[in-house]
Amino acid sequence: MRAHTAIFVVLSILALIAPWLGLYPVFLMKLLCFAMFACAFNLLLGYTKMLSFGHAAYFGSSAYVTGWLATVHGWGTVESILGGVAVAMLLGLVIGAIAVRRQGIYFAMITLALSQLVFFVCLQANFTGGENGLQGIPRGTIFGVMALGRDRTMYYFVLAAFIAAFVFIRRIVHSPFGQVLNAIRANEPRAISLGYKVDRYKLVAFVLSASLAGLAGSLKALVLGFVTLSDVSQGTSGEVILMTLLGGSGTFLGPVVGAILVVTLQEYLSDVVGAWVSVIIGGIFVVCVITFRRGFVGEIQRRFASRAGELVKRAG
């Protein structure tokens, strides 16, 4: 536990000084947004074992709504974000209510199909700008004084939001509610027989995850200043799965590590290899599933755990 705290302190300090280390702030903010997205996704896959194959729907629709409110209606930054998150939450409630009626593989297929529905709505609706997407989204100011136009100011705003979301997810997982989710993950029929209304727990988890994914999407829209169809597409849903899987699902830091790896990889590879980047992403998927199912952080934790176990054995 002490090691955990130390890791978090070191990482927080790193995150605080990162923009002064010569790293490009917009890139860092993109990392944070996707890390938040992956953490939100991990709440479902890692702690409840629900594979949502359409999480881009919440990420992207919230991004669109935030962008639309900020550009067309001139809403303030915080109000636009809240508006986006509210839509993601509502969408999560509707899609979740339908999808939790089935488990496992069916759940995955249903969330995928319904997110495709959201994609087509975004493609055809007027307010999304169709194929062009939304551009020139202003970052605005918060609390009436802090202008977010400067990248470093925006960075600390996004970082604060990320840390809040991260702590919030940790709080959920360690709460009694989180323990019930864990029980559902481990043995759903047993949780039902113990009298838990499993579907209701799953739905709440789904709505929470969708809302946080929405928050990540809203922030990304403000950071980059644009939203495109790819934010709400199947490809983005796949990427967040890969981030979580590669970093380690069911671990707190796994999705963060995974997001950093995947976003960095895309950023640098897309210049070098162009269209072949999806081949590489697909290849990582295959390798991950065949040989590396715990992900980086999960694998490290297991090594440490087994070494600690050996020490205990030797001492005893």
Add this chain to the structure above:
Amino acid sequence: MTVVFGVPLPAILGQLMLGLVNGSFYALLSLGLAVIFGLLGVVNFAHGAFYMLGAFAAYIGLQFLGVNYWCALLLAPLAVGLLGIVIERLFLRHLYQLDPLYGLLLTFGIALIAEGTMRGIFGASGKSYPVPESLQGGFNLGFMVLPIYRAWAVFASLTVCGLTWFLIERTRLGAMLRAATENARLVQAFGINVPLMVMTTYGAGVALAALAGVLAAPVTQVSPLMGSSLVIVVFAVVVIGGMGSIIGAIVSGLVLGMIEGLTKVIYPEASNIVVFVIMAVVLIWRPTGLFGRE
């Protein structure tokens, strides 16, 4: 001219016909998906990619190797089916003991590889595949002209669907297959080579997808992404029909294709989403699907 819902009748019939063509592709694809899921417990996300590879195999055959349509109809599914067998041997068989979600993720990765590779080689734009000479032209039915190729595509798909149904439900081989679906270990104890059967089934399911791809090549554009959104529609079809049922897969594929066609005339904006909306309604009303059992 007869008018229904404010739309001329020929337009409706034309779209219905187009819907029937799409529906027969849905039927072929969801049939393969259902057969694979039945025996392997794997939801084959790469199904759309194999459909695309089938169409590309026909295109490559015609452009570079001089293989005509009729040979491609046989050779492309064979080649893609073999590829499927290789994938099953190399990757999928390691996952049978694990949560089925891993099979979905693995085949998703394979779909990305296949689509990315074809896009890297051929670019993202669509290629056209000519309708074979013997199937050009159309029948004049009086109220509309029915293109011969479309009629052929529907006929061929339905014939193959029927044959597959017969093979699975009415032959000894099919009986073994169904038995292995119920209890693979017991069937293996009777001396039947179940791993071989699993491998062949995956190859055959993939070959069905490739066949749909060849049939579709002259109707739609051959492009690397032609399967990626199709596979999601087919997933929805399979959820509506109930995953375990062969007949369910075929019937719901056809019917949903026609409903989609009708929607194109009545309310075009909704034609992309109508299948998903129907899926949501069916799930609320009957969570196991129309033909499914728990």
